[in-house]
Amino acid sequence: MSSYGMTIVEHLLMKQQQIPFATGAFSRLMSELVVAAKLISREVNKAGLVDIYGFTGEINVYGEQVQKLDEYAHKTIIRRLRHTGVLCAIISEESADIMEIPEPFSRGPYILVMDPLDGSSNIDVNISIGTIFSVYRRKEEGGPVKLEEVLQRGAKQVAAGYFIYGSSTMMVYTTGQGVHGFTLYPSIGEFLLSHENIKIPERGKIYSVNEGNYNYWDENVRRYVDYLKKPDVADGRPYTSRYVGSLVSDFHRNLLKGGIFMYPADSKDPKKPHGKLRLLCEASPLAFVVQQAGGYASNGKKPILDIKPNSIHERVPLYIGSIEDVKMAEKYLRGEYQ
Ligand code: AHG
Ligand code: MN
Numbered sequence: 001m002s003s004y005g006m007t008i009v010e011h012l013l014m015k016q017q018q019i020p021f022a023t024g025a026f027s028r029l030m031s032e033l034v035v036a037a038k039l040i041s042r043e044v045n046k047a048g049l050v051d052i053y054g055f056t057g058e059i060n061v062y063g064e065q066v067q068k069l070d071e072y073a074h075k076t077i078i079r080r081l082r083h084t085g086v087l088c089a090i091i092s093e094e095s096a097d098i099m100e101i102p103e104p105f106s107r108g109p110y111i112l113v114m115d116p117l118d119g120s121s122n123i124d125v126n127i128s129i130g131t132i133f134s135v136y137r138r139k140e141e142g143g144p145v146k147l148e149e150v151l152q153r154g155a156k157q158v159a160a161g162y163f164i165y166g167s168s169t170m171m172v173y174t175t176g177q178g179v180h181g182f183t184l185y186p187s188i189g190e191f192l193l194s195h196e197n198i199k200i201p202e203r204g205k206i207y208s209v210n211e212g213n214y215n216y217w218d219e220n221v222r223r224y225v226d227y228l229k230k231p232d233v234a235d236g237r238p239y240t241s242r243y244v245g246s247l248v249s250d251f252h253r254n255l256l257k258g259g260i261f262m263y264p265a266d267s268k269d270p271k272k273p274h275g276k277l278r279l280l281c282e283a284s285p286l287a288f289v290v291q292q293a294g295g296y297a298s299n300g301k302k303p304i305l306d307i308k309p310n311s312i313h314e315r316v317p318l319y320i321g322s323i324e325d326v327k328m329a330e331k332y333l334r335g336e337y338q
């Protein structure tokens with residue numbers, strides 16, 4: 001029987017049956033995350049109405065505190081997940097430190113890492129945004145969560161994925177058994193399996209990068225982008241340029257169509273010499289997804305999944321997408337083409 005049309009919860013339960021000794025804790029975590037994403041999706045969809053209904057001050061017409069959407073997403077996920085008993089800590093792009101699950105909630109073995117709202121500068125202009133998540137298992141049995149337990153290599157992820165709030169709301173996730181996509185049917189309020197076992201083409205025709213930073217890149221990065229634009233019909237060049245400016249949206253398009261997304265290191269801001277994107281909250285989760293789809297993610301020198309973070313908000317250059325495209329980028333960055 002085809003699995004298409006299955007709900008996320010059914011899918012999780014089906015996968016859980018294939019794992020001996022599975023306790024259901026992980027399925028519980030994921031199904032609460034799905035509820036949080038439905039709430040965020042609802043808020044994202046009405047964001048454009050904020051001005052019309054006069055939600056301009058601190059308090060809206062319903063007497064509710066108006067929150068920025070990224071703050072709303074951050075708080076909603078925490079509120080929905082802290083009582084599940086399966087998490088010991090949450091790491092969020094919106095919070096400087098580890099957030100341990102406090103008393104009186106019971107704790108479990110998992111650590112959730114998230115970018116609650118990715119691409120948030122695009123909210124005002126009605127462009128797709130997303131939520132990125134990743135799950136690790138802690139090393140210790142109990143006690144306070146140590147920084148060391150959080151700073152794990154991406155290869156240690158138990159699960160990762162994202163929600164995209166676009167023309168449809170979708171969830172794409174992996175637990176290391178392929179990548180699966182679900183589409184939210186608003187009329188029934190369920191995510192149903194729409195993209196089973198997604199595979200990214202080995203090579204694409206799209207490159208996605210903020211080319212306004214061209215003059216801040218080192219010459220090897222510039223050479224690689226020049227190569228992508230140089231016409232060579234037999235080789236499928238020039239590539240097409242597509243850049244939304246929402247990582248989740250740019251990544252999702254390239255996952256389905258093939259190509260490369262990059263956010264290279266640049267010299268624009270001396271405080272961010274390694275580019276803009278965060279290793280734990282953004283790069284590692286998408287690296288796990290792309291690798292499970294047959295693609296590859298690199299910092300230009302080595303696999304993102306092999307990098308052990310030194311801090312929670314460490315930034316990293318990111319080259320991610322079709323395997324042949326990312327391997328070619330690595331060759332250019334090594335200076336193999338002068
Ligand atoms: P966030 O909204 O979570 O801070 O992330 C924004 C990121 C990412 O979504 C996108 O790829 C990148 O910023 C775009 O940066 P530029 O505007 O520098 O191109
Ligand atoms: Mn982000």
Ligand code: MN
Pocket residue numbers: 070093115116117118119120
């Ligand atoms: Mn964000």
